[in-house]
Amino acid sequence: MYIVTAKEMYDWDRKSIEEAGMDGKLLMENAGRAVAGQVEKQVRSDQYIIVLIGAGNNGGDGFVIARTLLNKGYAVKAWQLVPDEKIKGDALAHKQLYLGAGYELDHLTEVNQLFRELDQADVVIDAMLGIGVEGKLKSPFDQVVAYVNQTQAYKIAVDIPTGVPADEGVTEFDGLQADYTCIIAAPKMSVFLQHTAPFYGEWEVVEIGLPPLKLNKPSQSLWERYKAIASLPKRNPFSHKGTHGKGLLIGGSYLMPGSIALSARAALRSGAGLATVASPGSAWPSVSSHIPEATAVDAKEVNGMLAGRLDVDFSNFDAIALGMGMGRSNASQEIVRQVMEEADVPVLIDADGLHHLKEFLEVLKNRNRPTILTPHPGEMAGLLGITVPELLARPFERGRRFACSHGVYLVLKGPATIITAPDGTQVVESSGNAGLAKGGSGDVLSGILLALVMQSESISEALCNGCFLHGKTAELLTGERYSQSDLLATDLIEGLSQSFRTFSI
Numbered sequence: 482m483y484i485v486t487a488k489e490m491y492d493w494d495r496k497s498i499e500e501a502g503m504d505g506k507l508l509m510e511n512a513g514r515a516v517a518g519q520v521e522k523q524v525r526s527d528q529y530i531i532v533l534i535g536a537g538n539n540g541g542d543g544f545v546i547a548r549t550l551l552n553k554g555y556a557v558k559a560w561q562l563v564p565d566e567k568i569k570g571d572a573l574a575h576k577q578l579y580l581g582a583g584y585e586l587d588h589l590t591e592v593n594q595l596f597r598e599l600d601q602a603d604v605v606i607d608a609m610l611g612i613g614v615e616g617k618l619k620s621p622f623d624q625v626v627a628y629v630n631q632t633q634a635y636k637i638a639v640d641i642p643t644g645v646p647a648d649e650g651v652t653e654f655d656g657l658q659a660d661y662t663c664i665i666a667a668p669k670m671s672v673f674l675q676h677t678a679p680f681y682g683e684w685e686v687v688e689i690g691l692p693p694l695k696l697n698k699p700s701q702s703l704w705e706r707y708k709a710i711a712s713l714p715k716r717n718p719f720s721h722k723g724t725h726g727k728g729l730l731i732g733g734s735y736l737m738p739g740s741i742a743l744s745a746r747a748a749l750r751s752g753a754g755l756a757t758v759a760s761p762g763s764a765w766p767s768v769s770s771h772i773p774e775a776t777a778v779d780a781k782e783v784n785g786m787l788a789g790r791l792d793v794d795f796s797n798f799d800a801i802a803l804g805m806g807m808g809r810s811n812a813s814q815e816i817v818r819q820v821m822e823e824a825d826v827p828v829l830i831d832a833d834g835l836h837h838l839k840e841f842l843e844v845l846k847n848r849n850r851p852t853i854l855t856p857h858p859g860e861m862a863g864l865l866g867i868t869v870p871e872l873l874a875r876p877f878e879r880g881r882r883f884a885c886s887h888g889v890y891l892v893l894k895g896p897a898t899i900i901t902a903p904d905g906t907q908v909v910e911s912s913g914n915a916g917l918a919k920g921g922s923g924d925v926l927s928g929i930l931l932a933l934v935m936q937s938e939s940i941s942e943a944l945c946n947g948c949f950l951h952g953k954t955a956e957l958l959t960g961e962r963y964s965q966s967d968l969l970a971t972d973l974i975e976g977l978s979q980s981f982r983t984f985s986i
């Protein structure tokens with residue numbers, strides 16, 4: 482499923498009408514009917530529904546929704562919030578159909594009158610503004626949105642909650658806080674941004690008859706369950722441990738032995754054939770006690786942290802994961818540089834490895850094999866030399882620019898993880914929940930990604946599937962044995978079995 486910007490959505494609409502001969506009024510009828518169908522699943526016929534209607538096509542959808550629900554016997558009142566002359570085109574046509582059907586329309590003359598009605602409503606359907614919103618809300622929408630937000634009614638937004646921008650880059654806005662948003666045709670970028678996503682509540686996408694071939698292929702899409710099931714690696718009955726990849730994991734320190742142990746264990750649980758750990762000797766007894774299946778290579782250390790160069794032939798491995806629990810000692814930096822310059826295999830860099838890499842980002846361009854960076858927003862902001870809010874205002878654009886200019890795969894972690902390939906293609910993986918917001922969860926992800934990179938033809942698919950497994954494991958576990966509060970990174974590793982049994986079929 483593609484994720485669209487407002488422009489991509491408008492272009493799709495225009496091309497469908499101009500080139501495919503679709504009719505704008507028919508699309509609006511389809512949109513309104515599709516939304517009404519979703520509303521019916523959530524609302525009882527004895528509940529009082531208010532539909533709030535604005536000037537543009539979002540308001541036009543509102544007329545269709547109100548008519549469709551009234552046709553079916555629901556208790557609905559439609560409120561037009563703008564003067565009559567503002568309603569034009571397809572929206573006006575549907576207003577006339579609504580009135581022609583004999584239904585009543587209330588006009589906003591005095592906001593307190595509407596507010597008294599809103600106090601009585603069980604359900605409010607927000608068809609005020611859609612993706613055409615520009616700038617901060619003007620009167621009366623600012624007052625109405627503020628009032629609706631503090632009512633007890635169940636709030637359903639049509640396409641996008643009023644006031645919320647469709648695209649990234651806008652951080653100052655007042656938005657309707659929806660409980661549920663019925664998105665038309667394709668999710669907008671703001672569904673996946675940290676500052677806008679919470680306004681949507683639960684969301685679903687409805688199909689309205691726009692021909693997919695008339696959509697100019699957007700660069701962003703959503704990773705979905707069916708894609709994961711189709712592309713997760715399958716075990717060959719005639720395989721041996723070498724077939725599934727020998728992974729080298731470099732990291733850990735005397736005071737942080739857990740991270741690398743979690744990564745190594747997650748890699749083996751995710752199908753890696755062999756996991757070899759390069760950590761300081763002082764950390765190894767602790768690491769091996771958590772993962773006896775892993776082997777070790779000798780590594781020099783200073784003050785319990787990796788130091789100097791590693792005496793390892795990197796070509797003996799199929800991929801490398803670097804940085805977890807490594808610490809930020811200057812002495813460790815040389816290993817990061819050595820791996821970047823010498824390892825002719827895919828390399829994943831996480832955590833403290835990213836901190837070291839920041840000092841010599843120019844090496845990235847010289848690498849012949851894939852490099853994967855897996856920063857959380859704080860680490861990404863550090864790599865870019867900007868603040869976290871600056872990054873989160875435009876994570877798609879910033880991530881794309883970085884991945885393209887440095888020739889790397891970028892896994893920008895968050896509630897919606899954005900995976901960018903060196904060619905700028907972006908996939909959002911949005912599974913998981915707040916149970917993952919805990920120390921060690923990123924280390925587990927690095928191990929899973931390492932294992933899948935070694936078992937997949939496509940790096941992008943491996944990264945999407947790794948994030949999917951990580952998120953879905955949290956969902957499965959918190960749906961049964963654990964809560965989002967008590968879930969540990971170690972539980973995630975053990976829970977991977979359940980995810981593989983569910984999805985790798």
Ligand SMILES: NC(=O)C1=CN([C@@H]2O[C@H](COP(=O)(O)OP(=O)(O)OC[C@H]3O[C@@H](n4cnc5c(N)ncnc54)[C@H](OP(=O)(O)O)[C@@H]3O)[C@@H](O)[C@H]2O)[C@@H](O)CC1
Nearest residue numbers: 494512536537538539610611612613614615617618619640
């Ligand atoms: N295929 C499709 O794509 C389909 C799309 N469909 C639907 O169309 C929607 C997009 O419709 P759209 O373009 O008419 O924009 P939309 O958001 O309804 O309103 C624009 C109006 O808002 C106003 N306005 C703007 N900013 C404002 C502010 N800050 N504060 C206050 N007012 C503000 C501005 O008024 P003005 O500035 O002139 O006063 C303008 O008149 C889309 O979300 C979906 O629901 C479906 O019908 C099916 C097919």
Ligand SMILES: [K+]
Nearest residue numbers: 607610641643
């Ligand atoms: K809306």
